[in-house]
Amino acid sequence: MTTGSGTAPAHPAETTPAAARPARRGAYRRLSVEERRAQLISAALGLFAHRAPEDVSLDDVATAAGASRPLVYRYFPGGKQQLYEAALRTAADELELCFAEPRSGPVTVRLSQALDRYLAFVAERDTGFSALLQGGSVAETSRTNAIVDEVRRAAADQILLHLEVAEPGPRLRMMVRTWITAVEAASLMWLDEGKQPPMAELRDWLIDHFVTLLAATGASDPQTARVLRAALAIEPAEGQAGALARRLMPVLGDASHLL
Amino acid sequence: MTTGSGTAPAHPAETTPAAARPARRGAYRRLSVEERRAQLISAALGLFAHRAPEDVSLDDVATAAGASRPLVYRYFPGGKQQLYEAALRTAADELELCFAEPRSGPVTVRLSQALDRYLAFVAERDTGFSALLQGGSVAETSRTNAIVDEVRRAAADQILLHLEVAEPGPRLRMMVRTWITAVEAASLMWLDEGKQPPMAELRDWLIDHFVTLLAATGASDPQTARVLRAALAIEPAEGQAGALARRLMPVLGDASHLL
Numbered sequence: 001m002t003t004g005s006g007t008a009p010a011h012p013a014e015t016t017p018a019a020a021r022p023a024r025r026g027a028y029r030r031l032s033v034e035e036r037r038a039q040l041i042s043a044a045l046g047l048f049a050h051r052a053p054e055d056v057s058l059d060d061v062a063t064a065a066g067a068s069r070p071l072v073y074r075y076f077p078g079g080k081q082q083l084y085e086a087a088l089r090t091a092a093d094e095l096e097l098c099f100a101e102p103r104s105g106p107v108t109v110r111l112s113q114a115l116d117r118y119l120a121f122v123a124e125r126d127t128g129f130s131a132l133l134q135g136g137s138v139a140e141t142s143r144t145n146a147i148v149d150e151v152r153r154a155a156a157d158q159i160l161l162h163l164e165v166a167e168p169g170p171r172l173r174m175m176v177r178t179w180i181t182a183v184e185a186a187s188l189m190w191l192d193e194g195k196q197p198p199m200a201e202l203r204d205w206l207i208d209h210f211v212t213l214l215a216a217t218g219a220s221d222p223q224t225a226r227v228l229r230a231a232l233a234i235e236p237a238e239g240q241a242g243a244l245a246r247r248l249m250p251v252l253g254d255a256s257h258l259l
Numbered sequence: 260m261t262t263g264s265g266t267a268p269a270h271p272a273e274t275t276p277a278a279a280r281p282a283r284r285g286a287y288r289r290l291s292v293e294e295r296r297a298q299l300i301s302a303a304l305g306l307f308a309h310r311a312p313e314d315v316s317l318d319d320v321a322t323a324a325g326a327s328r329p330l331v332y333r334y335f336p337g338g339k340q341q342l343y344e345a346a347l348r349t350a351a352d353e354l355e356l357c358f359a360e361p362r363s364g365p366v367t368v369r370l371s372q373a374l375d376r377y378l379a380f381v382a383e384r385d386t387g388f389s390a391l392l393q394g395g396s397v398a399e400t401s402r403t404n405a406i407v408d409e410v411r412r413a414a415a416d417q418i419l420l421h422l423e424v425a426e427p428g429p430r431l432r433m434m435v436r437t438w439i440t441a442v443e444a445a446s447l448m449w450l451d452e453g454k455q456p457p458m459a460e461l462r463d464w465l466i467d468h469f470v471t472l473l474a475a476t477g478a479s480d481p482q483t484a485r486v487l488r489a490a491l492a493i494e495p496a497e498g499q500a501g502a503l504a505r506r507l508m509p510v511l512g513d514a515s516h517l518l
Contacts, residue, residue: 170455171464174448178441178468185440189433196429201479205430208478209437212471219467219506220460232514242517247478249518255491258501259508 037075037086040065044087048128053084088144091128092151095121099158107231108207108240110162115183115203122187123195130188155180163227171221179210208244296334296345299324303346307387312343347403350387351410354380358417366490367466367499369421374442374462381446382454389447414439422486430480438472441465467503 031039043065047056058080062069076083098117101110122129133148156176160168168176183206190202197205218225235241290298302324306315317339321328335342357376360369381388392407415435419427427435442465449461456464477484494500 170452174445174452177448178445181444182437182441186433186437189436193429193433205476205479208475209472212475213468215507215510216467216471216503217464218510219503220464225510228510229513232511232517235514235517237517241514244475244478245511245514245517248474251474251477251484251487252491252504254488255494255500255504258491258494258496258504 036067036071038090040067040072040075040083041087041090044083045091045125045128048087048131049124049126051127053080053131056080058083085143085147088147091125092147095151096154099155101158101162103162106235106239106241107162108211108235111159111207111210112203112240114158115206116199118183119187119190119199119203122191123199126191130191133184133188152177152180152184163231165223165227169221169223171217172224172227175213175217175221175224179213182206182209204240207240211241211244295326295330297349299326299331299334299342300346300349303342304350304384304387307346307390308383308385310386312339312390315339317342344402344406347406350384351406354410355413358414360417360421362421365494365498365500366421367470367494370418370466370469371462371499373417374465375458377442378446378449378458378462381450382458385450389450392443392447411436411439411443422490424482424486428480428482430476431483431486434472434476434480434483438469441468463499466499470500470503 040061044056044061047060047064058072058076059069061067061083062072065072072083073079076086095118098121099114101114103110156173159176159180160172163172163176165172186202186206190196214224214228214231218228232241299320303315303320306319306323317331317335318328320326320342321331324331331342332338335345354377357380358373360373362369415432418435418439419431422431422435424431445461445465449455473483473487473490477487491500
């Protein structure tokens with residue numbers, strides 16, 4: 001029906017993971033090596049969403065994926081550690097996709113769209129997100145830290161790209177990376193608090209945090225001040241930066257003795 | 260000279276760590292159990308300041324402390340893991356002391372003094388600070404995470420105390436905890452960057468960050484807005500909040516279309 005000989009292979013595709021076979025149709029459609037691998041990782045990520053990695057066995061993954069334990073071991077001969085790293089790698093790649101956003105329009109709108117995707121990812125992964133970020137005792141910390149750090153770096157690069165900064169100075173870089181850590185920490189707290197406040201409220205707060213942190217940094221760093229000026233210039237009054245500015249006025253109004 | 264019989268003990272004090280002996284003077288002054296333990300932990304912390312915990316052996320600690328390897332093992336029969344946890348515990352206790360600050364005067368001044376102590380601690384521990392925070396592969400993550408989380412909680416409690424908030428709502432709590440994570444992340448970056456910018460500059464930026472994050476949060480949370488108003492009311496114009504407000508004016512001046 002699909003393969004060269006026209007007959008079913010003597011051995012299931014899974015016994016020869018080195019050779020990727022074309023996918024076949026029908027009730028007995030066998031998965032290609034890549035598809036099977038992706039399916040096992042997806043099953044593992046599904047389990048990590050409700051349990052800590054150390055509480056997920058390869059048996060559990062096999063059951064969830066409708067596969068045999070030996071098959072799971074054939075794909076991940078390094079066992080739990082290898083499966084965990086592969087899952088983290090996959091999650092990291094998905095996470096990096098969240099940050100991709102066209103470079104047009106007000107920065108707060110772009111940030112809002114990227115944060116919506118990021119928070120949806122966090123909400124879906126839930127416990128698994130915490131576990132992936134924190135490594136857990138199952139994983140070798142330095143290797144998993146490297147994967148997570150790569151995502152943080154990718155996020156920082158994206159933000160600097162949107163701020164139109166080709167050569168960020170140390171203060172601006174530190175500001176952006178600090179905000180990314182804050183976003184991460186806030187997401188973990190948000191999961192801990194049963195996803196309260198509502199996602200849109202958390203997102204808006206994170207954007208307000210970004211804008212005010214740009215201001216705090218711009219107050220003593222000329223490059224950041226230029227970036228902030230350029231960003232605010234294209235923010236519309238009815239947008240989020242405008243709403244923030246108007247909401248801040250009464251709060252700061254009482255502090256005119258400081259000026 | 261010191262003990263009941265008036266003669267030197269047949270065995271060195273270190274062979275009976277269960278019984279704390281009074282310290283003795285002279286060239287051969289023996290350490291009490293607690294002193295010896297503290298000395299070994301201090302030697303370990305000194306080594307962690309320059310090397311990752313996994314690269315520090317009990318032999319190294321013995322050499323640094325001028326003690327024998329068997330002695331180190333008598334005090335830490337659990338080996339490296341136990342020594343590491345004891346060192347982390349000691350560092351955590353020292354760190355918590357940094358936060359103690361009288362509850363009077365402008366909040367930015369109190370924060371400034373606590374941050375000076377904290378950053379001095381970070382600078383002194385250097386590599387060890389990163390290692391302690393990140394656990395490293397030598398330690399069981401969940402136990403060391405619990406110790407580090409306790410320090411974060413203590414810091415948050417202190418800040419809420421200084422803000423005179425008896426019952427912080429979820430938004431204010433999230434704000435304070437987010438800022439603490441940001442401080443931690445910024446300290447690690449600061450160490451990575453060879454302690455640049457200068458410590459006082461980093462401290463002032465962290466305070467500006469705190470004030471603007473209070474404002475960003477107060478813009479949509481009434482409790483935080485009240486806290487911010489009360490805090491700004493006692494800030495003097497010549498203080499840091501005043502300096503921040505005046506430096507922000509020209510940066511934000513171009514954004515009047517948002518109001």
